[in-house]
Amino acid sequence: MEKITPTDIRYTDLAEKRFNKRFIGKPDYIYLPTTTAEVAAAVQEAVTHQKRVVVRSGGYCLEGFVADPAVEVLIDMSLMRNVEYDAGKAAFVAEAGATLGEINRKLFLNWGAVLPSGEHPNIGVGGHVLGGAFGFLCREYGLAADYLYALELVAVDASGKAHAVIATREENDPHRELWWAHTGCGGGNYGIVTRYWFRAPGVDGSDPYTTMPKAPASITTFRIGWDWKDINEAAFHRLAKNFGAWSLEHSRPDSPFIQLFSLLFLNHRNIGKLEMKGLTTAGENAIQQIDAHLAAVAEPLGLPYTRQIEQTPWLRFALNPFPELFQPGFDNATAKVKDAFLRKPFSDSQISTAYKYLSMDKPVFGGLGMATYGGKVNTIAPGATASAQRDSILDIACNTGWGDPSGEAPSLEWVRHFYRELFAATGGVPVPNEQTAGSMINHPDTDLADPAWNKSGVPWSTLYYNDNYPRLQQVKRKWDLLNIFHHALSIQAAE
Ligand SMILES: Cc1cc2nc3c(=O)[nH]c(=O)nc-3n(C[C@H](O)[C@H](O)[C@H](O)COP(=O)(O)OP(=O)(O)OC[C@H]3O[C@@H](n4cnc5c(N)ncnc54)[C@H](O)[C@@H]3O)c2cc1C
Structure with a gap:
C-alpha cells in the first residue's frame, strides 16, 4: 500500500x-x-x-x-465503499468508507429498502452508525444503530498486535459486547471499523427484500418562514412553546404523527427569519398531517408566514434533502455545535434566554435548532444498545458558523454563553434529570469536558452515555487496553 x-x-x-x-x-x-x-x-x-x-x-x-x-x-477509508447483500449473514454489508447517500442509493435501487440514518448524504457510515445516528426517518424507523447486525473491526491487542475481529448481536457470540458498544460509543474508540452489516431486529430468513424497512414511496416536505421583523418576544415564546408541546405529545411510539419529522430553526435575528422545515412519509395523508402540525405550532401566532409544500420521490430526496441547508459555502464551514436531548420542553425562562441570545445585537450567525425525536427510537430500552437516550422528545443544538477567521472568537463566545445560560440551573449542561437527558455523541462538544463550561459535577461521559458508560469502559479494557484509539472525548478503559 x-x-x-x-x-x-x-x-x-x-x-x-x-x-x-x-x-x-x-x-x-x-x-x-x-x-x-x-x-x-x-x-x-x-x-x-x-x-x-x-x-x-x-x-x-x-x-x-x-x-x-x-x-x-x-x-x-474512501476507497472502501462497497455495499451489497451478504447472503452468508443474511444482511446488507457496507464498507466503512461508503457514504449514507451511496448506501441508500444501492439499497433503494436494488431492493427498495432504506437504512434510516443522518441528514446529509455525504456523511460517512464509518463514523456515523456507531454514534447511534438519528435522522429524518428516525421517529418512524429508529436509529441506524438499531439495525446494526454485525461489524468488522481492526483492533490492537494488549501485546500491540493489530488484528481483525467480527462481532455480531447474536446472543451466543463471544464478541457480542463489542457489537453492543458500537451501537452508540461514537467514533475513534476501539479500533477501525472496516465493515458494517445491517439487518432489522427480529428478521430472520434470507430475503434481501425484507431484511430492512421498505423505503417510503414518497416524501412530502414543508418549509415555513417568518420574517424576524414580525417577531416580538411574545410571538417567539408562543412558537417555541407550541413546538415543545407538540413534540411532547407526539413523541410517543403510538402517535399518529410518527411519520412526521419537524425541525424548528430559531435563527439569530441577523439571519432575518425563523423557519420550520420537515417532512412526512404519510403519502396521501401527508398534507392533512402537515396542516394539523402547522395548526398546532404555527397558526396560533397569527403572523404571516411563507409556506412551501413539495412531494418528492424518496431517492431524489435522500440524495439532496433540503438543498438550501447544504448550500455552496457549506463545504467551507467553520462551525461549533452544542447539542442536548430534552425529555420535556423548554421552560419559560429558557425560552427567554433563547430570545435574549437570538435577538441580541452581535455580529454572529447561528441559532437554536430543535429536531423532533422519539417515536420508534423510544421503543428500545436504554441498555439494549449503547445509545442510552430512549425517552427524549427533542434533540436541540445551539450552533454557530463563521466565514472570516475574525468571526471565530465572538461566535464561540456567543454560542458557549447561550448554551450555558440555557442550562444554567444544572451547571451549564443538560444533565440527565426530569427535563434533560445529556447530549448526543455524534455531535461531540469538548466543552462538556471543560470545567469552565461544565460546572454540573456530572462528567462528560455521563452526559453522552448516561448509565452505559461503565459497560463501555469494560469493552475498552478488553479491546483497546493500550488506548491506541483516542481523542479528546474518548472512552477510558475500566480500572
Ligand atoms: C452537516 C452535518 C450533518 C449531520 N447530521 C447528522 C444527523 O442527521 N444525524 C446524526 O446522527 N449525526 C449527524 N451528524 C454527525 C455525524 O454523524 C458525525 O459527525 C459522524 O461521526 C460523521 O462520520 P464521518 O465518518 O463522516 O466522520 P469522520 O470525520 O470521518 O469521523 C468522525 C469520528 O469517527 C471516527 N471514525 C470514522 N470512521 C471510523 C471507522 N471506520 N471506525 C471507527 N471510527 C471511525 C473518526 O476517527 C472520528 O473520531 C452531522 C454532521 C454534520 C457535519
Whole structure:
C-alpha cells in the first residue's frame, strides 16, 4: 500500500477533506486501504513505530478528533465503499468508507429498502452508525444503530498486535459486547471499523427484500418562514412553546404523527427569519398531517408566514434533502455545535434566554435548532444498545458558523454563553434529570469536558452515555487496553 506524503499531489486534497474547517491536521502520511488486511497492516505499522493513528471515513466530525495536529498517520477509508447483500449473514454489508447517500442509493435501487440514518448524504457510515445516528426517518424507523447486525473491526491487542475481529448481536457470540458498544460509543474508540452489516431486529430468513424497512414511496416536505421583523418576544415564546408541546405529545411510539419529522430553526435575528422545515412519509395523508402540525405550532401566532409544500420521490430526496441547508459555502464551514436531548420542553425562562441570545445585537450567525425525536427510537430500552437516550422528545443544538477567521472568537463566545445560560440551573449542561437527558455523541462538544463550561459535577461521559458508560469502559479494557484509539472525548478503559 502506498504512503501518501506531503509531496504527493493527492496529499492536500486528502488532508483537507473534512466538514469543519475549524480544525487543521498535518499527518506525516495518509493511507488509502482497499481491504481489511491493508487496514490491519497500516495500524500495525503505526503501532510498531509508536505513531499516533486515526481513521477517517466521511470527514463529517464536528470536533477536531481527526484533524488534530498531534495525529501522525491518517487512515482514510474512501476507497472502501462497497455495499451489497451478504447472503452468508443474511444482511446488507457496507464498507466503512461508503457514504449514507451511496448506501441508500444501492439499497433503494436494488431492493427498495432504506437504512434510516443522518441528514446529509455525504456523511460517512464509518463514523456515523456507531454514534447511534438519528435522522429524518428516525421517529418512524429508529436509529441506524438499531439495525446494526454485525461489524468488522481492526483492533490492537494488549501485546500491540493489530488484528481483525467480527462481532455480531447474536446472543451466543463471544464478541457480542463489542457489537453492543458500537451501537452508540461514537467514533475513534476501539479500533477501525472496516465493515458494517445491517439487518432489522427480529428478521430472520434470507430475503434481501425484507431484511430492512421498505423505503417510503414518497416524501412530502414543508418549509415555513417568518420574517424576524414580525417577531416580538411574545410571538417567539408562543412558537417555541407550541413546538415543545407538540413534540411532547407526539413523541410517543403510538402517535399518529410518527411519520412526521419537524425541525424548528430559531435563527439569530441577523439571519432575518425563523423557519420550520420537515417532512412526512404519510403519502396521501401527508398534507392533512402537515396542516394539523402547522395548526398546532404555527397558526396560533397569527403572523404571516411563507409556506412551501413539495412531494418528492424518496431517492431524489435522500440524495439532496433540503438543498438550501447544504448550500455552496457549506463545504467551507467553520462551525461549533452544542447539542442536548430534552425529555420535556423548554421552560419559560429558557425560552427567554433563547430570545435574549437570538435577538441580541452581535455580529454572529447561528441559532437554536430543535429536531423532533422519539417515536420508534423510544421503543428500545436504554441498555439494549449503547445509545442510552430512549425517552427524549427533542434533540436541540445551539450552533454557530463563521466565514472570516475574525468571526471565530465572538461566535464561540456567543454560542458557549447561550448554551450555558440555557442550562444554567444544572451547571451549564443538560444533565440527565426530569427535563434533560445529556447530549448526543455524534455531535461531540469538548466543552462538556471543560470545567469552565461544565460546572454540573456530572462528567462528560455521563452526559453522552448516561448509565452505559461503565459497560463501555469494560469493552475498552478488553479491546483497546493500550488506548491506541483516542481523542479528546474518548472512552477510558475500566480500572
Ligand atoms: C452537516 C452535518 C450533518 C449531520 N447530521 C447528522 C444527523 O442527521 N444525524 C446524526 O446522527 N449525526 C449527524 N451528524 C454527525 C455525524 O454523524 C458525525 O459527525 C459522524 O461521526 C460523521 O462520520 P464521518 O465518518 O463522516 O466522520 P469522520 O470525520 O470521518 O469521523 C468522525 C469520528 O469517527 C471516527 N471514525 C470514522 N470512521 C471510523 C471507522 N471506520 N471506525 C471507527 N471510527 C471511525 C473518526 O476517527 C472520528 O473520531 C452531522 C454532521 C454534520 C457535519
